[in-house]
Amino acid sequence: MPEFIADIRDIKFALIEQAGVEKLFSLPKYKELDLDTINAILDEAYKFAKNQMGPMNALGDSPGAQYDPETKKVTLPDSFKETYKLFCENGWLALAHNPEYGGQGMPYSLTLAANDFFFGSCLSFCLNALLTTGAGHLVETFGSDDLKRIYLEKMYTGEWGGTMCLTEAGAGSDVGACRTKAKQDGDHYLIEGEKIFISSGDQDMTANICHAVLARIEGAPEGTKGLSLFLVPKFRVNADGSLGQPNDVYCSGIEHKMGIHGSPTCTLIFGEENKCQGFLLGEANKGMRAMFQMMNEARISVGLQGAALSNAAYQLALAYTRDRVQGSNLLTGKQANIIDHPDVRQMLMWQKAYSEGCRALLLRTAMFYDLSESAESEEERARYHGYLELLTPVCKSYASDMGFKSTELSVQTMGGYGYLTEYGVEQLMRDTKIASIYEGTNGIQALDLMGRKMPAKGGMNFQSLMQMMMQLGGENADHPILKDDIKLLGDALNALITAALHFASVGKEQPIQAILNATPYLDLFGQVVVGWLLMEQAVIAFPKLGAIAKDKGVDVADLKAMAKLCNDNEEAKFYAGKVKVAQFYARRSLPICAAKAEILKSGDLSPLEIPL
Numbered sequence: 286m287p288e289f290i291a292d293i294r295d296i297k298f299a300l301i302e303q304a305g306v307e308k309l310f311s312l313p314k315y316k317e318l319d320l321d322t323i324n325a326i327l328d329e330a331y332k333f334a335k336n337q338m339g340p341m342n343a344l345g346d347s348p349g350a351q352y353d354p355e356t357k358k359v360t361l362p363d364s365f366k367e368t369y370k371l372f373c374e375n376g377w378l379a380l381a382h383n384p385e386y387g388g389q390g391m392p393y394s395l396t397l398a399a400n401d402f403f404f405g406s407c408l409s410f411c412l413n414a415l416l417t418t419g420a421g422h423l424v425e426t427f428g429s430d431d432l433k434r435i436y437l438e439k440m441y442t443g444e445w446g447g448t449m450c451l452t453e454a455g456a457g458s459d460v461g462a463c464r465t466k467a468k469q470d471g472d473h474y475l476i477e478g479e480k481i482f483i484s485s486g487d488q489d490m491t492a493n494i495c496h497a498v499l500a501r502i503e504g505a506p507e508g509t510k511g512l513s514l515f516l517v518p519k520f521r522v523n524a525d526g527s528l529g530q531p532n533d534v535y536c537s538g539i540e541h542k543m544g545i546h547g548s549p550t551c552t553l554i555f556g557e558e559n560k561c562q563g564f565l566l567g568e569a570n571k572g573m574r575a576m577f578q579m580m581n582e583a584r585i586s587v588g589l590q591g592a593a594l595s596n597a598a599y600q601l602a603l604a605y606t607r608d609r610v611q612g613s614n615l616l617t618g619k620q621a622n623i624i625d626h627p628d629v630r631q632m633l634m635w636q637k638a639y640s641e642g643c644r645a646l647l648l649r650t651a652m653f654y655d656l657s658e659s660a661e662s663e664e665e666r667a668r669y670h671g672y673l674e675l676l677t678p679v680c681k682s683y684a685s686d687m688g689f690k691s692t693e694l695s696v697q698t699m700g701g702y703g704y705l706t707e708y709g710v711e712q713l714m715r716d717t718k719i720a721s722i723y724e725g726t727n728g729i730q731a732l733d734l735m736g737r738k739m740p741a742k743g744g745m746n747f748q749s750l751m752q753m754m755m756q757l758g759g760e761n762a763d764h765p766i767l768k769d770d771i772k773l774l775g776d777a778l779n780a781l782i783t784a785a786l787h788f789a790s791v792g793k794e795q796p797i798q799a800i801l802n803a804t805p806y807l808d809l810f811g812q813v814v815v816g817w818l819l820m821e822q823a824v825i826a827f828p829k830l831g832a833i834a835k836d837k838g839v840d841v842a843d844l845k846a847m848a849k850l851c852n853d854n855e856e857a858k859f860y861a862g863k864v865k866v867a868q869f870y871a872r873r874s875l876p877i878c879a880a881k882a883e884i885l886k887s888g889d890l891s892p893l894e895i896p897l
């Protein structure tokens with residue numbers, strides 16, 4: 286298995302130079318933070334991912350997690366357990382969480398940047414840790430003081446694990462069809478039912494597992510309006526925080542699946558002996574609203590899974606193409622490394638554009654999250670919250686779809702070797718696929734964008750985001766080298782806006798138009814937003830490239846001299862790559878947006894008319 290490689294320069298660029306993490310340092314919450322600390326944390330995260338996690342990735346694929354039907358227990362590879370201990374001791378688990386309960390209190394955007402390394406190096410390991418802090422955050426927001434005192438620190442420090450339990454055999458996308466029951470019994474509830482597909486529903490890394498479970502209290506209404514949220518521990522907990530009896534919840538099996546084999550996907554049986562105690566989180570019948578906190582956090586994280594794995598696969602493909610000798614160079618006639626072949630270069634460019642563009646989308650959205658929590662005025666917090674709401678389904682879906690597409694291109698780029706286990710990219714492709722399915726399928730995300738997020742606040746969030754995006758074009762309409770590409774971005778933005786206006790006007794009278802077109806609309810949205818972010822990167826990079834050239838006495842108009850500069854100077858090469866990939870995407874992807882908008886507006890209903 287090849288060594289994990291990440292482009293740490295690109296992660297720092299997206300977080301520091303583009304998303305502007307420095308903005309946070311003036312806020313009271315982050316007044317102790319500075320750029321040296323941010324850089325040091327990212328350097329350490331990369332080291333941990335490379336040295337500790339990357340070498341486990343193959344084990345995460347095979348043998349992965351194992352289930353013993355005799356003991357009804359799941360075991361993970363030994364190296365997962367050792368690494369988990371170090372991961373928690375080093376404070377990586379709850380980097381952005383409340384220091385009062387053992388978290389590190391860092392910005393969410395920094396956590397996401399660190400997770401880019403962790404997910405890319407061994408996703409299945411990370412999935413075993415990921416949901417713990419989300420479940421802990423539910424306890425922090427919705428739990429009683431007693432629950433917080435007993436559970437929270439143990440969860441944020443990783444001593445106990447956490448899960449989210451929504452799915453049942455009859456309740457997948459339709460969470461409201463949930464049949465798990467809850468019956469009040471003194472100060473707690475008795476839970477009874479079966480949940481399926483529960484990530485890390487059982488594992489042997491932590492002493493206890495705290496399940497966040499959606500269930501219906503006896504007599505509650507049907508649908509999501511009758512769901513309540515409960516904290517259900519695997520082992521009961523005594524008042525002093527020590528572990529008590531098993532809590533009548535067990536794993537009856539794990540799924541065999543395409544990827545993420547090191548993340549056990551469990552069927553959990555609650556209350557077979559009518560002794561499974563659950564503790565209400567928040568108010569009765571408001572469980573779905575509470576669970577949305579965890580789902581929204583997880584959705585951004587799932588988008589990052591797509592971006593991180595596609596970046597990891599791209600790095601492997603890039604390294605491979607530099608070494609692999611095959612055929613001859615069309616221009617020189619000399620023996621070629623495959624990176625010299627135009628078709629291979631084009632595949633690499635798409636991978637770079639999707640991977641780095643989606644990374645920028647994720648980190649910018651995470652910055653909106655930080656600002657929505659901590660910006661000084663309420664007005665600003667509301668504005669950033671609006672962007673966060675709008676972009677969450679786009680992050681989840683577009684980054685997972687493009688992540689899969691990009692890892693598939695990495696396999697193709699490496700030819701037969703890409704198809705072999707030993708070269709690593711086929712596992713990344715298989716591991717990425719799940720991101721478009723769980724945490725609400727991408728089809729459900731598209732409906733959320735079209736039906737809820739676009740019309741929210743009378744469309745003001747969308748308008749405000751579009752204004753911010755248009756500002757880049759307005760300020761750079763005469764850019765010395767990017768002006769034509771910026772015009773292409775402007776045309777793509779107009780296409781997105783006309784499609785949005787179309788659905789705003791026909792949506793009420795012909796909702797089927799909006800429903801049928803939700804997925805291609807989200808795809809168009811993601812395509813344009815990524816085009817904007819790549820262009821913004823180019824605008825930032827161009828003067829920096831110019832400054833390096835000036836410093837080295839190179840004329841930027843002299844293409845040969847610039848090529849040599851990029852060969853000799855890593856920073857120049859990086860910034861030149863940023864300019865070129867934005868131009869590539871603007872010229873080869875953005876012109877398609879107008880045609881896509883026309884299709885969306887066409888009124889075509891053929892998928893509904895064809896007998897299948």
Ligand SMILES: Cc1cc2nc3c(=O)[nH]c(=O)nc-3n(C[C@H](O)[C@H](O)[C@H](O)COP(=O)(O)OP(=O)(O)OC[C@H]3O[C@@H](n4cnc5c(N)ncnc54)[C@H](O)[C@@H]3O)c2cc1C
Nearest residue numbers: 449450451452457458482483484550723724725726728729
């Ligand atoms: C590896 C793995 C890990 C998972 N981890 C967890 C976990 O930790 N916790 C948890 O609770 N769940 C988990 N899940 C479950 C996951 O969230 C569901 O599989 C997912 O939400 C889809 O539900 P479903 O599989 O029943 O598909 P279905 O709901 O049957 O959907 C099938 C297809 O129909 C489409 N569809 C369904 N309804 C609609 C609709 N109303 N409008 C338009 N299209 C629709 C979907 O988009 C999809 O394409 C996991 C699943 C897997 C495979």
